[in-house]
Amino acid sequence: MDIKELISTVKEYGVAGAGGAGFPTYAKLDKRAETIILNCAECEPLLKVHRQVLQKYAYEIMSTLGLMAEALEAKQVILAVKAAYQKTVEAVKANLYSFPKLEIKLLKEVYPMGDEVVLIYETTGKKVAPGSIPIETGVAVFNVETVFNIYKAISNKEAVYTKYLTIAGEVKNPVTIKAPIGMSVEEAVGIAGGPKIKDFVYFMGGPMTGSIINGYDTISKTTNAILVLPADHTVIHKKSGNSSIDMKRAMATCCQCEMCTDLCPRHLLGQPITPHMFMRAATSGVTQDLSPFLDTMFCCSCGICEMYACPQDLAPRKLITEYKTRLRSKGIPIPKGIASKETDAMREYRMVPMDRLTKRLGLKQYDVNAPLDDKDLMVNQVKINLNQHIGAKAVPLVHKNDFVSKGDVIAQAEKDKLSLPVHASITGEIIEVNDKFVIIKAR
Numbered sequence: 001m002d003i004k005e006l007i008s009t010v011k012e013y014g015v016a017g018a019g020g021a022g023f024p025t026y027a028k029l030d031k032r033a034e035t036i037i038l039n040c041a042e043c044e045p046l047l048k049v050h051r052q053v054l055q056k057y058a059y060e061i062m063s064t065l066g067l068m069a070e071a072l073e074a075k076q077v078i079l080a081v082k083a084a085y086q087k088t089v090e091a092v093k094a095n096l097y098s099f100p101k102l103e104i105k106l107l108k109e110v111y112p113m114g115d116e117v118v119l120i121y122e123t124t125g126k127k128v129a130p131g132s133i134p135i136e137t138g139v140a141v142f143n144v145e146t147v148f149n150i151y152k153a154i155s156n157k158e159a160v161y162t163k164y165l166t167i168a169g170e171v172k173n174p175v176t177i178k179a180p181i182g183m184s185v186e187e188a189v190g191i192a193g194g195p196k197i198k199d200f201v202y203f204m205g206g207p208m209t210g211s212i213i214n215g216y217d218t219i220s221k222t223t224n225a226i227l228v229l230p231a232d233h234t235v236i237h238k239k240s241g242n243s244s245i246d247m248k249r250a251m252a253t254c255c256q257c258e259m260c261t262d263l264c265p266r267h268l269l270g271q272p273i274t275p276h277m278f279m280r281a282a283t284s285g286v287t288q289d290l291s292p293f294l295d296t297m298f299c300c301s302c303g304i305c306e307m308y309a310c311p312q313d314l315a316p317r318k319l320i321t322e323y324k325t326r327l328r329s330k331g332i333p334i335p336k337g338i339a340s341k342e343t344d345a346m347r348e349y350r351m352v353p354m355d356r357l358t359k360r361l362g363l364k365q366y367d368v369n370a371p372l373d374d375k376d377l378m379v380n381q382v383k384i385n386l387n388q389h390i391g392a393k394a395v396p397l398v399h400k401n402d403f404v405s406k407g408d409v410i411a412q413a414e415k416d417k418l419s420l421p422v423h424a425s426i427t428g429e430i431i432e433v434n435d436k437f438v439i440i441k442a443r
């Protein structure tokens with residue numbers, strides 16, 4: 001398969017990054033990629049998707065990586081897997097003899113190992129320059145489920161209409177399921193036996209970067225977890241603050257201890273992000289030097305500063321994100337051409353072990369097996385968002401009362417934009433369509 005055919009297939013079948021911002025995968029298929037990295041770092045506590053999918057489908061995923069390497073003419077393919085995922089490592093090693101050009105790299109169990117900048121450094125020793133993207137360093141990173149979706153698109157002509165996700169926390173039977181896209185959060189939690197407690201909050205994504213949601217919200221191409229947490233849990237407390245109160249608290253109590261900067265994973269790699277300097281400038285109204293504000297663009301929103309480092313329980317990440325968003329909305333571009341500084345000599349000792357992070361977040365009791373059960377699930381109704389990833393949303397092609405089959409295209413990619421088509425995740429009748437979502441009732 002050549003690169004043109006590969007790009008057109010992953011675009012046609014709607015493959016986006018299965019997690020994070022969900023970058024459309026076709027846009028990452030670029031011949032500048034000398035190295036392809038399979039990201040099996042499963043970045044956040046409690047998430048158990050990628051390790052299990054790779055363990056079960058190692059052959060399919062590795063053969064697809066071989067094919068991608070051929071199409072991109074990449075020189076190196078590295079499967080980056082945390083050493084702690086012993087069964088996954090065994091599954092990969094058992095298949096390596098079939099794919100001699102593929103290598104495995106074992107990673108430490110630290111957070112945020114899945115951040116592409118950190119992962120590329122740990123895997124290849126290369127540094128992604130501040131404000132640039134991995135392909136500019138000759139590297140393309142794909143996570144496990146994304147590559148499995150590419151496999152399904154090529155081999156089965158199957159579109160992305162399901163999503164693997166872990167359901168954990170205060171549920172009776174933590175589990176990792178393959179849900180139809182558009183399934184409601186409440187229904188998905190029901191598969192895990194439902195909530196065990198009365199006063200709970202639904203949370204989508206990992207505890208570090210996810211957010212509080214409602215039971216009627218739905219699963220998208222990037223949903224990798226649903227957590228059910230007590231309403232008074234530390235994670236819920238940290239995520240539900242109001243940024244104007246956060247700023248006032250910072251003005252009163254930020255003691256400039258620099259712990260946020262000392263543990264910031266991007267800062268440790270020499271990127272110009274110094275959260276304590278931002279807090280000083282923002283809380284004291286300093287405007288002579290704008291760099292602490294512009295440097296917010298280099299923050300990856302990992303949350304180490306506010307969820308782990310700050311002894312005053314302040315929220316640098318939230319305030320930084322707000323600034324970054326405002327700068328972007330004013331059309332201010334990410335500063336380019338800045339070289340990374342030397343890697344901090346203390347980096348090795350300042351990486352955050354997952355176990356310690358999980359304990360610090362008060363999640364240790366929920367860190368249990370969530371076995372993969374990837375049978376097809378039957379649902380009565382799905383509400384499929386047309387904007388499931390970074391880029392332009394899809395344009396609906398269907399009308400009320402139309403009948404669609406699973407896998408049919410229900411919305412097309414917006415022309416000449418970074419965009420992907422959206423497919424029906426169940427067979428049934430369209431009962432509502434607008435420019436934001438399509439609802440299908442099973443028939």
Ligand code: SF4
Nearest residue numbers: 254256257258260310
């Ligand atoms: S860790 Fe907290 S108190 Fe210390 S400088 Fe950063 S924001 Fe301020």
Ligand code: SF4
Nearest residue numbers: 264299300302303305
């Ligand atoms: S969220 Fe905080 S720790 Fe993470 S990159 Fe941004 S400033 Fe650094």
